[in-house]
Amino acid sequence: MRPKITIVGAGNVGATTAHWLAERELGDIVLVDIPQTEGMPKGKALDLMQAGPIVGYNTRLIGTTDYEPTANSDIVVITAGVPRKPGMSREDLVNVNANIIRDVISKAVPLSPNAIYIVVTNPLDTMTYLAYKLSGLPRERVIGQAGILDSARMRTFIAMELDVAVENVQAMVLGGHGDEMVPMVRFTTVAGIPISMLLPKEKIDAIVDRTRKGGGEIVSLLKTGSAYYAPGAAVAQMVEAILKDQKLIVPCSVYLQGEYGLHDICFGVPVKLGRKGVEQIIELPLNEEERAMLERSVQLIRNTMAALQPA
Numbered sequence: 001m002r003p004k005i006t007i008v009g010a011g012n013v014g015a016t017t018a019h020w021l022a023e024r025e026l027g028d029i030v031l032v033d034i035p036q037t038e039g040m041p042k043g044k045a046l047d048l049m050q051a052g053p054i055v056g057y058n059t060r061l062i063g064t065t066d067y068e069p070t071a072n073s074d075i076v077v078i079t080a081g082v083p084r085k086p087g088m089s090r091e092d093l094v095n096v097n098a099n100i101i102r103d104v105i106s107k108a109v110p111l112s113p114n115a116i117y118i119v120v121t122n123p124l125d126t127m128t129y130l131a132y133k134l135s136g137l138p139r140e141r142v143i144g145q146a147g148i149l150d151s152a153r154m155r156t157f158i159a160m161e162l163d164v165a166v167e168n169v170q171a172m173v174l175g176g177h178g179d180e181m182v183p184m185v186r187f188t189t190v191a192g193i194p195i196s197m198l199l200p201k202e203k204i205d206a207i208v209d210r211t212r213k214g215g216g217e218i219v220s221l222l223k224t225g226s227a228y229y230a231p232g233a234a235v236a237q238m239v240e241a242i243l244k245d246q247k248l249i250v251p252c253s254v255y256l257q258g259e260y261g262l263h264d265i266c267f268g269v270p271v272k273l274g275r276k277g278v279e280q281i282i283e284l285p286l287n288e289e290e291r292a293m294l295e296r297s298v299q300l301i302r303n304t305m306a307a308l309q310p311a
C-alpha cells in the first residue's frame with residue numbers, strides 16, 4: 001500500500017508542501033481544512049492532480065474538510081494556523097494558534113495514532129510542545145520543522161555572497177525558531193572549507209543577522225502573510241527522509257529530556273530522521289558564546305510557553 005501523508009491546513013504552506021510532495025511521488029496526499037473553507041481543499045487537490053500528466057507524476061490527492069479520509073496516515077503535517085503580518089512576531093500568534101493545534105490534535109490523533117506528526121504552525125517550538133503534550137505520543141513522533149528552513153536561508157545568503165553553488169554550502173541553525181535562533185558559524189563550511197577562512201567577520205555577522213530575521217524579511221515583502229515555498233520544501237525533505245528511512249541529519253525541534261542540559265522544552269537540535277521519526281539526537285560540544293546564544297533562545301521559548309492560556 002502507498003504511504004498516506006495528511007496535510008492539515010490547505011493554505012499557503014500546506015498547499016505548497018503538497019505540491020513539492022506530489023512531485024516526489026512519496027505517497028497519497030490528503031489535504032484537510034476547516035468546513036468554512038468549503039471546496040478550497042478539494043479544489044487545490046484536484047488542481048494538483050491535474051498537473052500530474054504534464055509534469056509526470058502519479059500522486060493521488062484528496063481534499064476534504066472532514067478527517068475521515070486521513071485515517072491511518074503514516075505522516076501528518078500540521079500547517080493549520082494563522083501566519084503573522086508585518087509588525088508582528090511569531091510569538092504574537094501563540095494563543096490563536098494554540099487553539100487551532102488543540103483542535104487538530106483532538107481530531108487527527110485518534111484516527112492516526114501510529115503516524116509521525118510534523119508541526120509547522122508558529123510559534124513553532126511552543127506549538128510542537130503543545131502538540132507533543134496533547135497527543136500523548138512518544139517524542140520521536142512529534143517533530144517541529146524550522147531548522148532546515150533557517151539553515152537553508154543561511155546557506156542561500158552565503159552562496160549569494162561568495163557566488164558559489166548552494167550545494168557547496170553546509171550550515172546548521174539550532175535553537176528556537178525565533179529571532180534568537182542560533183546559527184552555528186563554527187560548523188559552517190563551503191566545500192569543506194570553514195566559512196571563517198572565506199569571509200571576514202563583518203560579512204559573517206551580517207549573514208547571521210539576516211538569517212535570524214529571514215522570516216521577517218519575507219513577511220515585510222509579502223505584506224499579507226509569511227513564507228511558504230522554502231517552508232514547504234523543508235517539510236517535504238523531512239517527509240522524504242522519514243518515508244525513505246534516509247537517516248538524514250538535519251536540525252528539527254524536538255522535546256528534550258536532558259540533551260543540551262535542557263528539560264521539558266521543544267528546541268531545535270540536530271537529529272537523525274528515519275522511518276521511526278527522530279532516531280537520534282546529536283549533541284554538539286558548544287563553546288561559551290554559543291551556549292550564551294542558546295540560553296537566550298531558550299528564554300524566548302520559555303516566555304512564550306508561559307504566555308499560553310489554558311484551553
Ligand SMILES: NC(=O)c1ccc[n+]([C@@H]2O[C@H](COP(=O)([O-])OP(=O)(O)OC[C@H]3O[C@@H](n4cnc5c(N)ncnc54)[C@H](O)[C@@H]3O)[C@@H](O)[C@H]2O)c1
Nearest residue numbers: 009011012013033034080081082083103120121122145231
Ligand atoms: N515553521 C516554519 O518554518 C513556518 C514557516 C512558514 C509558516 N509557518 C506557520 O505556518 C502556519 C500557516 O501558514 P500559511 O502561510 O499556510 O497560512 P494560511 O493562512 O495560508 O493557511 C493556514 C490554513 O490553516 C487553516 N486552518 C485554520 N484553522 C484550522 C483548523 N482548526 N483546522 C484545519 N485547518 C485550519 C486555514 O483555513 C488556512 O487555510 C502559520 O502559523 C505560519 O506562521 C511556519
Ligand SMILES: O=C(O)C[C@H](O)C(=O)O
Nearest residue numbers: 084090122215216226227
Ligand atoms: O516568519 C514567519 O512568520 C514564518 C516562518 O516562521 C518563517 O520563518 O518564514
